Amino acid sequence: MHVVVLGAGYAGVTLTRKLEDTLPPEADLTIVDESDTHLVQHEVHRVIRRPSITDAIEVPLESLFDRAEVITARVESVDTDAGAVTLDTGETLAYDYGALCLGSETAFYDLPGVAAHGHTLKSVADAEAIREQALDLLDSGEPASIVVGGAGLSGVQVAGELATLASEEGASERVDITLLEQQDAVAPVFPEAFQDAVADELGERDIEIHTETAVTEATDTAVATRHERTGETDDLDADLFVWTGGIAGPDAMAGDRPVVQRDLRLTDSTFAVGDTARIVDANGEAVPASASAAIRAANPAAENIAKLVEWELAGGDGFEPELTPFRFNVPGWIVSVGDGAVAQVGPEVLTGGAAKALKASVGAGYLSSIQEVQKATELVGEEIEA
Ligand SMILES: Cc1cc2nc3c(=O)[nH]c(=O)nc-3n(C[C@H](O)[C@H](O)[C@H](O)COP(=O)(O)OP(=O)(O)OC[C@H]3O[C@@H](n4cnc5c(N)ncnc54)[C@H](O)[C@@H]3O)c2cc1C
Incomplete structure (x- = not known):
């Protein structure tokens, strides 16, 4: 058998x-x-701002199993x-x-130019590529526009990391970050109180949110959109475009x-x-x-x-x-928004230090559950510094 x-x-x-x-x-x-490593993927966006977290979120498969044969x-x-x-x-x-x-896999829905010009985010290599291009823009001293398509768990967290990276590089004033979502709220499949708190945290980091806005096309320098209700179209400058708009x-x-x-x-x-x-x-x-x-x-x-x-x-x-x-x-949901976080625990929505502590404890709790206590400790350290 x-x-x-x-x-x-x-x-x-x-x-x-x-x-x-x-x-x-x-x-x-x-x-x-x-791959011969297990990736703690729900932390991979952190690599955009904190590449040193990689050690904590990659676990060699050979250390995870006693009985199962591992085939790479x-x-x-x-x-x-x-x-x-x-x-x-x-x-x-x-x-x-x-x-x-x-x-x-990331879904592109056959949207022209989106696969060719949009960065995806599924792996450490993806996060490193986003970081590299973001740092080029932030350190250029020129104004720049960043567009993130899709405001689910990945899109919200990527936008948050990019905004905090811009602030850490002293470039917030020169960089516009826009988060696009086809549905009528960010984090669309989550409870309303959670959505509202996430939108507030994004707003506090000057991330512009366009809801009911579908990406229709991307080029090397722009992202075209259409408003779902009004049909109005727009062309957004995009020196960096990250696509987290769906999964297949x-x-x-x-x-x-x-x-x-x-x-x-x-x-x-x-x-x-x-x-x-x-x-x-x-x-x-x-x-x-x-x-x-x-x-x-x-x-x-x-x-x-x-x-x-x-x-x-x-x-x-x-x-x-x-x-x-x-x-x-x-019990609830937690996202990071750059150096902040939002947690919903039962009906209660938390932000600030309490939400950050919960976010760190969820990742660390998962690593501990697979007996990776050392990595759990490293992750808590990285999360607290974030
Ligand atoms: C940036 C980001 C942030 C996120 N944040 C959160 C969050 O805060 N909370 C949350 O709950 N979820 C979050 N998610 C979603 C979560 O990471 C995924 O839902 C979760 O990883 C799904 O787990 P899985 O085991 O189904 O697939 P995965 O974790 O993706 O694992 C699939 C495995 O299959 C392997 N594989 C795939 N294809 C092949 C193949 N052809 N041959 C051999 N191996 C293959 C891969 O190497 C991988 O190891 C986030 C996702 C991203 C990208």
């Missing part, structure tokens, strides 16, 4: 570590990732009916139970983000967890693509895989075991 987990992000790492403890000893467990290779395609994975090494992996945890499924699944239901199963033998899937939980709620959701969904997915493996190893007689449904409950 072979269980294969594809992707070692939040979903894949959490799922695999749990399966290491719960799968019967006769089952083999393999995790595949194209790119997944080219997955046949979820046959239970077969094609790797870029030419190898094919067969699985009895598999979990797709490949995260997401992984390349290995041809960009698809399949819908999975409450048991997180895509087919009888394949589960999908994290950004890769559009998850509808046991309450019928669409779950936001987030680290928070990926970690929480990995737990019932691991339970369900272990139950099915045990049942099959015992002969697979009678009915399939009842699978555990995923209910998405989070």
Whole structure:
């Protein structure tokens, strides 16, 4: 019996570590990732302003697993009916139970020039490229315009880092930063009180917010927009353009983000967890693509895989075991906005030092949960300095 987990992000790492403890000893467990490190992606925007944080947010995969075999290779395609994975090494992996945890890619929606001229932000290398171009502009002594397209968790946090970087470089007066959002509020899938506090924090850092504003095209020097209600068009100067306007499924699944239901199963033998899937939980709620959701969904997915493996190893007689449904409950949401932060805990919205402390503790709490205590300590130090 072979269980294969594809992707070692939040979903894949959490799922695999749990399966290491719960799968019967006769089952083999393999995790595949194209990288040999696990990236704490929800902190990657920090690299734009604090490159030294990189050490704390990259965790070698070999230190995370005791039992699972780690394969470093790119997944080219997955046949979820046959239970077969094609790797870029030419190898094919067969699985009895598999979990797709490949995260997401940036979606460009075929908007002309956006893929060519927009920086994406998914990796440390992406953040370093944004930092390099931003520093060139900020240190040039000339006026400059920066546009961030998309005001979800990534866009808000990127805009915040860029504004604080401008201030640290003494260039705030010369640099305009504009954050564009197609929907009618920043952080559009989050509660209203949270959205309002995020907008205030962005405003305090002189970030101009254009909501109901869709990007229609990008060139080397400009971003074209259209207002969703009035249809009015505009051309914004953009010496630096960062695009965080949406996500698509992984390349290995041809960009698809399949819908999975409450048991997180895509087919009888394949589960999908994290950004890769559009998850509808046991309450019928669409779950936001987030680290928070990926970690929480990995737990019932691991339970369900272990139950099915045990049942099959015992002969697979009678009915399939009842699978555990995923209910998405989070205590709240936290974003950094440069040197500030906003946290919603239950109905209460916090900003300032309390929110910053919570933000640091969430990242550190995650690293501690995967036994990376040293990195957790480093992260707290970096976050407090930020
Ligand atoms: C700048 C930024 C800030 C964010 N802030 C927050 C936040 O504050 N709070 C929050 O909850 N969420 C935040 N998010 C969102 C969060 O990071 C994602 O939702 C989360 O990473 C999804 O976890 P995952 O396990 O599904 O995918 P990922 O963490 O993306 O992991 C996917 C893994 O699959 C691997 N992989 C992908 N394709 C292949 C392939 N073909 N072959 C082999 N391996 C492959 C990748 O290398 C990666 O290790 C932020 C995201 C960004 C970019």
